[in-house]
Amino acid sequence: MTHFAAGDGAPASAGQAGRAEAVRTRGLFKRFGQQVAVAGVDLVVPRGSFAGLVGPNGAGKTTTLSMITGLLRPDAGSAEVGGVNVWRDPVVIKAQIGVLPEGLRLFERLSGRELLMYNGQLRGIPKDEVARRAEELLKVMDLTGSADKLVVDYSTGMRKKIGLAAALLHNPAVLFLDEPFEGVDPISANTLVEVLQRYTASGSTVVFSSHVMELVERLCDWVSVMNLGRIVAQGPIGEVRGGQTLNEALLHLVGARENGEEGLAWLGSGEEPTWRGSSSG
């Protein structure tokens, strides 16, 4: 087993040391065959943060989040949420976290309301309390009118919203969201943002992955940047940005791609293809 040295993901600010950590991984490592997906990640998220996990396609964000939320067993390293080891105490952890995973597999043949009732009761919340919370969440997510519709008939944005409602139902201390705004219209995105801001304002923690830098910049007070399976910068967003936009900082940190500039000369040239005339009689 390979175990990479810690240090490259150290928080940019030593001043955060006194603040309790919601999430902490040490040397988290995952390999799929020859492909090292996560190469020794030391992720830190202070409690109460609205934290963004960013990086290019294939950087290892989903794999990291899957290992922290108990969905994928790490090959090496450890993950703690609220100081509890995820893989040693999975039952304790599952009560403390809410997850909106990538791909979002839901029980398609339940209605939105039934899905929430089922999830809440699975978590041991009394039925009348689940019903009360479910109605409130449906209302806030603007899903009351679709509450009796089957989830299979929900749109992408509606699925994200019902998935988020299900993840919030047991009032977790830490919420993990993989690309929560992907495919969500701006109005629904605003609703999600409002719910999440209300949630973090009360001291809970959100960790979400996203490719939308403007959104991360607007929402997050903490950011972790991944590239090639490692954390390449991490800390309060102002420090990671260092006077640039987050997008500029990201390009700088991961290196702008230089491929493709010479290729694709044929694309959009508008020239008459010579081969078309030569092959036809």
Ligand SMILES: Nc1ncnc2c1ncn2[C@@H]1O[C@H](COP(=O)(O)OP(=O)(O)OP(=O)(O)O)[C@@H](O)[C@H]1O
């Ligand atoms: N189940 C798997 N089997 C094989 N390779 C995998 C698997 N899951 C992820 N990988 C590989 O691991 C690397 C990291 O993938 P991951 O999905 O974690 O990246 P990501 O940062 O979430 O990317 P994106 O932004 O595109 O969603 C990629 O090279 C990917 O091809």
